[in-house]
Amino acid sequence: xxxxxxxxxxxxxxxxxxxxxxMTLAGDVTGVRPGQFVNVRLPGLYLRRPISVCDAGNGVLxxxxxxxxxxxxxxxxxxxxxxxxxxxxxxxGYDLTAAGESPLLLGGGVGVPPLYLTAKQxxxxxxxVSVVLGFNTKDEIFYEDRxxxxxxxxxxxxxxxxxxxKGFVTDALPDAYSYFYACGPLPMLKAVCGSTHTSGxxxxxxxxxxxxxxxxxxxxxxxxxxxxxxxxxxxxxxEELLW
Amino acid sequence: MVDLSVDLCGIRLDNxxxxxxxCFGYGYEFAELYDINVLGTFSFKGTxxxxxxxxxxPRIAETPAGMLNAVGLQNPGVDKxxxxxxxxxxxxxxxxxMANVSGFSxxxxxxxxxxxxxxxxxxxxxxxxxxxxxxxxxxxxGTDPAQAAAVTKAVKEKTTKPVIVKLSPNxxxxxxxxxxxxxxxxxxxxxxxxxxxxxxxxxxxxPILANGTGGLSGPAVFPVALRMVWQVANAVKIPVxxxxxxxxxxxxLEMLAAGxxxxxxxxxxxxDPFACKKIIEDLPGAMRKYGWQA
Numbered sequence: 092x093x094x095x096x097x098x099x100x101x102x103x104x105x106x107x108x109x110x111x112x113x114m115t116l117a118g119d120v121t122g123v124r125p126g127q128f129v130n131v132r133l134p135g136l137y138l139r140r141p142i143s144v145c146d147a148g149n150g151v152l153x154x155x156x157x158x159x160x161x162x163x164x165x166x167x168x169x170x171x172x173x174x175x176x177x178x179x180x181x182x183x184g185y186d187l188t189a190a191g192e193s194p195l196l197l198g199g200g201v202g203v204p205p206l207y208l209t210a211k212q213x214x215x216x217x218x219x220v221s222v223v224l225g226f227n228t229k230d231e232i233f234y235e236d237r238x239x240x241x242x243x244x245x246x247x248x249x250x251x252x253x254x255x256x257k258g259f260v261t262d263a264l265p266d267a268y269s270y271f272y273a274c275g276p277l278p279m280l281k282a283v284c285g286s287t288h289t290s291g292x293x294x295x296x297x298x299x300x301x302x303x304x305x306x307x308x309x310x311x312x313x314x315x316x317x318x319x320x321x322x323x324x325x326x327x328x329x330e331e332l333l334w
Numbered sequence: 335m336v337d338l339s340v341d342l343c344g345i346r347l348d349n350x351x352x353x354x355x356x357c358f359g360y361g362y363e364f365a366e367l368y369d370i371n372v373l374g375t376f377s378f379k380g381t382x383x384x385x386x387x388x389x390x391x392p393r394i395a396e397t398p399a400g401m402l403n404a405v406g407l408q409n410p411g412v413d414k415x416x417x418x419x420x421x422x423x424x425x426x427x428x429x430x431x432m433a434n435v436s437g438f439s440x441x442x443x444x445x446x447x448x449x450x451x452x453x454x455x456x457x458x459x460x461x462x463x464x465x466x467x468x469x470x471x472x473x474x475x476g477t478d479p480a481q482a483a484a485v486t487k488a489v490k491e492k493t494t495k496p497v498i499v500k501l502s503p504n505x506x507x508x509x510x511x512x513x514x515x516x517x518x519x520x521x522x523x524x525x526x527x528x529x530x531x532x533x534x535x536x537x538x539x540x541p542i543l544a545n546g547t548g549g550l551s552g553p554a555v556f557p558v559a560l561r562m563v564w565q566v567a568n569a570v571k572i573p574v575x576x577x578x579x580x581x582x583x584x585x586x587l588e589m590l591a592a593g594x595x596x597x598x599x600x601x602x603x604x605x606d607p608f609a610c611k612k613i614i615e616d617l618p619g620a621m622r623k624y625g626w627q628a
Binding site: 093094096132136137138139161162178297298299300301303304305306307308309310311312317322 | 356357358359363364366367379387388391392393394395396397398399400401403405408542552553601603604605606607608
């Protein structure tokens, strides 16, 4: 699907936790795949903000974002009916053909959202999907029920033990799984690479200039050379990441 | 149809709009989005003698009406650019292209320019003596008239194509640098490269950019760029390529009014990949609106 610049209309925009918001928008989501992202132009800001796709289908796009600075703080103030200019679909996304029969999904904090469309499509393909969602505290947990509603086996961990299993996602890995898909902060992804016994795909986050491969602002070194997180990524295979 | 063509150092451009180096890759990412042959030309990603990874990330930060970058000249090195990138570029762009060159010594500049000079599609060599994001090269050549002249002279002696020297705004007197490179044989000058700046992360109290400082671009720098283009255009006889924060057709006309022969567009391509196409489409209307003759 060719990258296009499209106008989307906000349908809903609500907080799910103290800092994590869910926005749904109406617009053209043709060809959007799990693990891809959109680049959102925000009024008064120069650079667009890259936000991962949480869900996409039937003309509705769901973005789940954390308010961490000027751009995402501004997103949280936008009302229903506001129109946003989005560049999409961007990035490679997860390759679901590698999943096997019992894939494992590992999400940490605001790394959880891109796993939702991933889980949805894997369930639609009849896979036995296990999901481990990691948060800092009980108050930060979101989307646990959504993954359960898809028919996934869901385990939640919290770093302080206030909800679910005490610890990190790597403290709650199931014994058996065919492959994994992960998204979360870098220390989590590094631990996931060390703790998993299969190959898998991990989605990285990086500050970006353009989001479509032009500026070289987000390049990472990999075993396969220099790769742009926005273009050859954001999803990388476990074996190509250098820690 | 309005004739927008201009002559840049003896080569005709269909229009004065030129995506700037570092904001347009080798063209093919944009060629997936629109036919880039509508451009006057474009300046491809800055090329050095050896492969460079560039700086650690984060390399990009938002600023009021602009952005900072500290990419640090990531590129595969001149041999790979010629072997792998230029053949791909040729498939999507069928006009003379501008080759942007950086270096860390005069020998580096000459080595890279000599090789790119031999490439049929290269129309101009844009010699970047103004990159603020590398140490021990780049801008250090562009802040001293004698050094700037020495690079220009050395490159001119070994090349045949027009040499356009890209100047830094991070100097006390840009006119003295422009005059020095003109006297050393430059066929044109382009300006401005980015202005050095910083942002800090309030959580860590450290610079957002891993490199610490970066180069400011975007609409924030446009008036500064205009002022410098105007000063230089009034002081030299060679063509001036104006750039710095150009985002609209009106901005292009303002650069031309300040004395530019052609206009490069940088950061605007990053926030809107269709920016240059729109500018070119808007130019005839803007010219009519303000009573400009083609």
